[in-house]
Amino acid sequence: MGSCAKLKSSSWVYPTAVLSLYGFFANCKVAEPFLTPYLIGPNKNISEEVVTNYLFPIWTYSHLALLFPVFLLTDFLRHKPLIVVQGLFLVNNYVLLSFAPGLPAMILIQVNYGVVTATEVAYFSYIYSVIPVENYQRATGYLRSAMLAGYTFGASLAQVLVSLAGIxxxxxxxxxxxxVSMAFLISFWLPMPQRSLFFKAAEGVQSQHKRPLDVDGPEEPVVEKDEAGSGEEKMEHNSSAGWCSKENVATAGHLLWQNFRESYSSRHVLYWSQTLVCWSLWWAMATAGYAQVFNYIQLMWNHIEPSATSSIYNGGVEATCSLVGAAAAFSVGYIKVTWTVWGELALGIFSAIATGAVFLMALTSSIWACYAGYVIFKSCYMFLITITTFQIASNLSRECYALTFGINTFVALSLQTITTFIVVDKAVLGLDIVTQFLVYGSYYAIISVLFLIRGTYTACKNPHKPEPIETMEQESSVEVIFAERF
Structure with missing residues (x-):
């Protein structure tokens, strides 16, 4: 018994190490900080207008179209195949960028990258299906650190190669x-999970009990006896129903709906229902605006300081943003504030700072002021999204917050797609890059005003409101979310 327990406690190390290696190499995208100069320069010779108003929107549309099917496939295929697919499409992305000429190939790249970003859900959820629950916090911390290290290394290396070596x-x-080819090869070393969250979870629906997913031992389904037959007959029926059977799919759909209802109607969530909706609303709105700024910032930099005629420091700025933003996000765990009282006001205040940063990027003629505005903007977003994650996760079970976060992400991507179609796409307004950023600044200004009003009302109404008991009891699990998100 002792040796079995020791084996189980150490079983998290291997999948965590392999997935961390994968995350490091998958995020060492050295070329990413200089993607726009590469596309509009002599290598691809695509006009800035085409890149802005035609090419980049295709990625947004592809991501939205693929998000929900990939979410279901991730659970249905048990995570690992989708991580392998992500690695394969990353390789294909850079093969096309390096060697494929012409605009049609660049369009294919945008669709290809939509697959890469949609399959990120598999990376973030895989680890929970293969390690014991007591190791969640350490494992997710290592995974996020590996991703951050990979992105920072790639951006820094790119800046050194461009600035010093003139590559x-x-x-x-x-x-x-x-x-990324290294990442693709490493993905094959990942152990295959033995369980999924929603498919083949009939026993979870019957018992209403959510036990952690684990590959270290055999499943122990709950045996229930009723008039229809014995518990042994039930287990035999469940095991023989088949992975893709109609019964299994129906069970998965029922479990998804059950967790959705629990997310928004459980006893303690009802008590905080207005807060949940408020935080989720900020999540969706702010993330949509952040994605637009992130996607088009290189075009703004190129507008202020054209890459063809001057030295640019995109890689150094992105590396700085990663470090400063991550520090801002992790600082939330050490700030002693009653977030249920002051959190919404914090959303309003820091959204106002982010608004000023976006307007600075739009109106300045100094590339360094634009760089500084981007660092401030990204740090504010990372700080606030961590608070939002904390508040939503603190009163939900793991299955429910996973689904809630998925819904919030889907809403955010839908808002981003609508914004892209109206503001960026040439079929509608097709605005130039400066006007786009003025729109994004105005968008964030609306968010800040809404939450300043709401936050002031909440703070004045409940100045001494204590934290809910559930939040305190789940503090350690929320720390896992900090590490997972940032």
Whole structure:
């Protein structure tokens, strides 16, 4: 018994190490900080207008179209195949960027990258299906640190190669190709989970008991006796129903609906229902705006300081943003504030700061002021999204907050798609990059005003409101979410 317990406690190390290695190499995208100069420069020779108003929106549309099917496939296929697919499409992305000429190939890249971003859900959820629950916090911390290290290393290396070695952007893409190829090979080393969250979970529906997913031992379904037959007959029926059977799919659909209802109607969530909706609303709105700024910031930098005629420091700025933003996010865990009282006001205040940063990026003619505005904006977002994650996760079970976060992400991507279609797409307004950023600044200004009003009302109404008991009891699990998200 002692040796079995020791084996189980150490079983999390291997999948965590392999997935961390994968995350490091998958995020060593050396070419990413210089993607826009590469596309509009002599390598691809695509006009800035086409890149802004035609090419980049395709990724947004692809991501939205693929998000929900990939979410279901991730659970249905038990995570690992989707991580392998992500690695394969990353390799394909840089093969096309490096060697495929012409606009049609660049369009294919945007669709291809939609698959890469949609399958990120598999990376973030895989680890929970293969390790014991007591190791969640450490494992997710290592995974996020590996991703951050990979992205920072890739951006820093790109800046050094461009600024000091004068290397052509083409070679940044070939270096990225080699690094993501390593990630693709590493993905095959991941152990295959033995269980999924929603499919083949009939016993979870019967018992209403959510036990952690684990590959270290055989499943122990709950045996229930009723008039229809014995518990042994039930287990035999469940095991023979088949992975893709109609019964299994129906069970998965029922479990999804059950967790959705629990997320928004459980006893303690009802008590905090207005707060939940409020935080979820900020999540969706702010994330949509953040994604637009993140996707088009290189075009703004190129507008202020054209890459063809001056030195640019995109890689250094992205590396700085990763470090400063992550520090801002992790600082939330050490700030002693009653977030249920002051959190909404914090959303309003820091959203106002982010609004000023976006307007600074839109109106300045100094590239360094624009860089500074981007660092401030990204740090504010990371700080606030961590608080939001904390508040939503603290009163939900793991299955429920996973589904709630998925819904919030879907709403955010839907808002982003609508914004892209109206503001960016040439079929509608097709605004230039400066006007786009003025729109994004106005969008964030609306968010800040809404939450300043709501936050002031909440703070004045409940100035001494204590934290809910559930929040305190789940503090350690919420720390896992900090690490997972940032």
């Amino acid at each position: 052509d952007y083409f070679y940044l893409n070939t270096i990225s190709l080699g690094l």
